[in-house]
Amino acid sequence: MSEGEMPGSEHAGQAGQLSVVATATDGVRVLTLAGEIDHHTGDALSQALDPSDTLGPRVVVDMGQVTFMDSSGINIFIAAHHALSEAGGWLRLAAVGESVMRTISIVGVDAVIDCRATLSQALTN
16 A cells, blocks of 8 residues: 655644645545534535545545534535545545544434444445
8 A cells, every 4th residue: 555645734733623634545535634523624624525636536534533523524524425426436434433423323424424443444445
């Protein structure tokens, strides 16, 4: 597997912010998130999920360090799922923490977007 940080990665260091680090593994864009996904931080995530990225429309989002997600995050992921699917790709969520997974399950996102227990599983077809 080849890995490397992609240009445009963003890092956040304060509470209430979101860090988005983009890498590539075998032609799959991997977004590693840390922090909170809400209406204040959603723009960075939306931009990172843009299906017009040069790597193509296959994206795995590592959610292992996401501590909070509100409806803004749900909307961003649903929109990204549709855009990536229309572009011939897919979106997978990996290592979603218990509290965030509860939100995802309550609204039924896990029935629409493939959620995997680990990043390694998400990268496996």
